[in-house]
Amino acid sequence: MGLEAHLQHASLLKKVAESMKDLCKDVNFDCSEKGIEVQCMDSSHVALVSVLLRESAFAEFKCDRPVSLGMNIDSLTKILKMTGSDDRIADFDLKLMQIESEHMEIPEQHYKVVAKLPSSEFQKVCRDLKEFGETIQITGSKEGLKFMVQGDLGSGNVMLKPREGEKPEEKVSLTVHEPVTATFALRYLVNFAKAEKLCGSVELGLSPDAPLLVKYDLETADKGHMQFYLAPKIDE
């Protein structure tokens, strides 16, 4: 096989696989000299996951020629769960699969609103509001980032105002070219937000009538990133 890759710590790949497994089943790991890329759409074609593990994330990385490794994410997660101890040597041969897929080029978007917030806080807001309804309205403006849900038992909203913090992952910052309000299926955001283990902060990108971007660096930006895209709900 054309690939030989060695990760210093398996925990990074473990977190990536765990963050994908609610949305993807069988995926191709597309390996090239750049590193490893994974793209997959969820079964309802509403959400897209895009991962880039740069070769600099690996202690050693050699890829003679591009190769696609088809894997079942659940199986990969099971194998990676076994890593952790340096005291034992574990070898696994994972059966690979032939998966038909097309690699999409996702054009770089210029979002009208770009917000950075603590990833743990994004997760808490999504989980809390999920109790109130299925659809979330997100508004980004100079005032802050507002999440709103209306449901049978009433309506709830949470406002995150820009704030400083000692650590980058405590800050809330917004770049607003023009205020945007858009609505999304909340359950996808709850899934995305589980990736909070990857990075202390998360970036949201909002534009009118465009997919929402939810982006996590893989610990640091130079190792790569995990991006989720979610199509907006259009009012009929």
Next chain:
Amino acid sequence: MGLEAHLQHASLLKKVAESMKDLCKDVNFDCSEKGIEVQCMDSSHVALVSVLLRESAFAEFKCDRPVSLGMNIDSLTKILKMTGSDDRIADFDLKLMQIESEHMEIPEQHYKVVAKLPSSEFQKVCRDLKEFGETIQITGSKEGLKFMVQGDLGSGNVMLKPREGEKPEEKVSLTVHEPVTATFALRYLVNFAKAEKLCGSVELGLSPDAPLLVKYDLETADKGHMQFYLAPKIDE
């Protein structure tokens, strides 16, 4: 609306709501200048819950005229679960309900036995003995407080003797005018005992053929209290 109330910490109301939710579904929060009162019977009419949140429990409390706010306890619990962080502003509008109910005046009882014990210990005894049977016999005497359960796998009893303690919540004390033995459905006590979060100690009041009182202060007595009453089981 005639009420404007502001709690320093939502945790107190959160604990009250959580302690009610196994027994009550829809309840009226009766607000007056005294504070907020809640009364409800469980669906089988064996247990009564009575809460008093005194106005002194609130940082600010204004109530122009008495008003009853009908709420679903589950919904209230969901909303209160969202509180906790000072970094974000969360607003919720909870739909109110019209609930028919009658406010009972519960006459002050002079119990033959009044026992004070650590609330965590009361919870552990109830949970442990629940494994052995459905009916618990409680005996209060100068010797101490004795809990007894008989079931298929044998019989068990736990004796708590009066004891001193450095903190009030470590003490076991009894005032016995006359020894009392009574039996109760244990599963209600298990429910009541979950309120241990409210206060480090719990007070039990026992009289022959009278309901058992299980009383928790809301942290301190001046903030109010939560009282449970449970009808005794009469031997046929």
Next chain:
Amino acid sequence: MGLEAHLQHASLLKKVAESMKDLCKDVNFDCSEKGIEVQCMDSSHVALVSVLLRESAFAEFKCDRPVSLGMNIDSLTKILKMTGSDDRIADFDLKLMQIESEHMEIPEQHYKVVAKLPSSEFQKVCRDLKEFGETIQITGSKEGLKFMVQGDLGSGNVMLKPREGEKPEEKVSLTVHEPVTATFALRYLVNFAKAEKLCGSVELGLSPDAPLLVKYDLETADKGHMQFYLAPKIDE
């Protein structure tokens, strides 16, 4: 009754009972002046559990004449769960049962491979590999102890090499008279391995075509031990 036994700490008996309860239902506690012995086979007659609680494990131990106490392990576990606090006095009468059983003399085996390893690591290996298949192949050789599982999603193996450690429970050591490879139903090993609470290290004994021995001291060897035997799977 001919037995009066007093344990300094109930936790030891609690751990023994918990380690038995996946495999045994009703068992005889055979009491003699030596201490207490328990033997039981699992319902499929593939695994045997053998416990010896020496009289030295007890603070006080008096047994005038041999007696067998038939108990349900689940009930015993429920009672022992109630112990723990010194502040209260709990009495339980557990109904005893008449259980027909034969005490087998298990001949001392001279295993071709005897391995000692951290009991927590044995548990982790069993749990991890269980994800991959139902049958485990264990090979003991001078190289180390190798666990291998083959399943639908691929094959996995874990190698534990002999190593030193500061504490005895960190060491891996092997005595190999001749290399042995044998296969076993993995789910039993997962059950046995739950006994890791009993002792920091576990001893495995392997011989060709003989039952596997999995042995835990009860904290220290002089208090007794818990031994599991598992019949090998014979290739047809």
